[in-house]
Amino acid sequence: MEVASQAKAAVVGAGFLGREVARALGSTRPVIATTRDGVLEGAPPGVEARALDLLHASAEDVRGALEGAQALVLCYAAGRGQDRRALYVDGARRLLEALAARPPRRVVYTSSTSALADAEGWVDEDDARWPESERGRVQREGEAVVQELCGRLGIPWVILRLAGLYGPGRGLGRIYRDDPTAILAGDGMQATNLIHRDDALAAVLAAVDAPPELSALIHVCDDDHRPRREMYALLAEARGEPPPRWERAPSDGQVHGKRVANRRLGELLGVRLRHPLHVLDP
Ligand SMILES: NC(=O)c1ccc[n+]([C@@H]2O[C@H](COP(=O)([O-])OP(=O)(O)OC[C@H]3O[C@@H](n4cnc5c(N)ncnc54)[C@H](OP(=O)(O)O)[C@@H]3O)[C@@H](O)[C@H]2O)c1
Structure with a gap:
């Protein structure tokens, strides 16, 4: 049965994204929003x-906190x-069990x-390669736990693989380093994979109300894969600073690294990006 759109929802982790999810869901249905200490400023x-x-x-704590959430x-x-690992793998298992x-x-x-392999070029949801980094492998294992347990318990699931999350209070200018004279590592020609919080929110809301027959892994990334070199230069310009200096000049002018494909986001969830290009606030 589809989740009735007024049925109670719970957001576990009401941080930068979760708080906005709770706020949006809360306008149409009762919502539980959790933080570790239970404090949520301006709920x-x-x-x-x-x-x-x-x-x-404990299992009882989980059931008590999320009671009645559909x-x-x-x-x-x-x-x-x-x-x-304790949070993404063991914590996911403990919660669902x-x-x-x-x-x-x-x-x-x-x-x-980061659950994706460090590949060259486009990477979509069917790409079975695992990342090499421990950080990425833990993300991937967390996904596997969610899929396995939801499958076993008959719960429709959507896993949203979010690109680098930015937005109000976490502008892209924030990731541009403070010291304009520092030399940045590499040549800056890696592709960027980012998502504005507005679009991540739209993806979560669409996934919550998706029909019960949908269980899917979906990438949530914008359409803009300009290399860091270009993005940092634009952010510096917006701040009235010279472009940052990089360790190496680009050898061939080609963008390298992975580009996260986002076709399923529109096809399966009907999300049209509000910010398909990075919002370059200084
Ligand atoms: N930020 C990024 O660039 C990025 C990129 C890709 C994917 N993501 C994913 O997007 C999601 C949202 O990220 P975000 O940036 O909004 O996170 P965030 O602002 O750091 O908020 C994290 C939330 O998780 C809660 N939390 C932390 N430890 C917990 C624990 N042990 N048990 C239960 N809750 C716990 C925090 O509670 P407290 O308020 O009590 O600390 C907070 O409410 C996460 O799944 C993240 O992995 C983020």
Whole structure:
């Protein structure tokens, strides 16, 4: 059965993206939004903040925190201080196993394009290659746990592989280093893969209300793969600074690295990007 659009939803990890998901869902249905300590600054009406720490929660804690939620959006992130495997792999398993007796009707899991191999050129959702980095492999294992458990429990799932997330308060200018005289590593010709929070939000909302027959892995990335060299130069210009200097000049002018293909986002979720090109706020 499709998740009724007024049925209760829960957002686990109401941070930069999750908070906006909770706000948007809260305008049409009751929403539980969790942080580790249960504090959610400026929680909008319709959104009930609760505490849930997946590294320390018992099955009973999970069930208590998410009680009655029929749609589950998993938006937690380990940040710098937590063991990534403990959260993304063991935490996902613990959470879904705790709900086995009364499973939700939809799970939307936000993953990362770091789950993709460091390939050259276009990479779509059918690409089976695993990344080499431990960070990426843990992301991929977290996805596998979500797929496996949702499959076993009969829960329709959508895994959204998000590119680098930016937006209000996390502008792209922020990633441009503070010292304009520093020399950046490499030649700056790697392709960029980014997504504005507005578009990531649209993808999550569409996935929450997707028909029950849809279970899919979907890339969430904009259409703009200009290399870092060009993007940083534009950000520097917007700040009135000279372009950054790179260790090496581009050898052949070609863009290298992976470009995350996003066709399924429109085909399966009907999302039309609001910001197909990077918003280059200084
Ligand atoms: N940021 C990026 O560039 C990027 C790129 C690709 C994919 N993603 C994915 O997008 C999603 C949202 O990222 P974001 O940037 O919005 O994250 P964020 O702002 O860092 O927020 C993370 C949220 O997860 C909660 N959390 C942290 N540890 C937890 C734990 N042990 N148990 C339960 N909840 C926990 C945090 O709670 P507290 O408020 O209590 O800390 C916070 O609400 C994540 O799945 C992330 O992996 C992000």
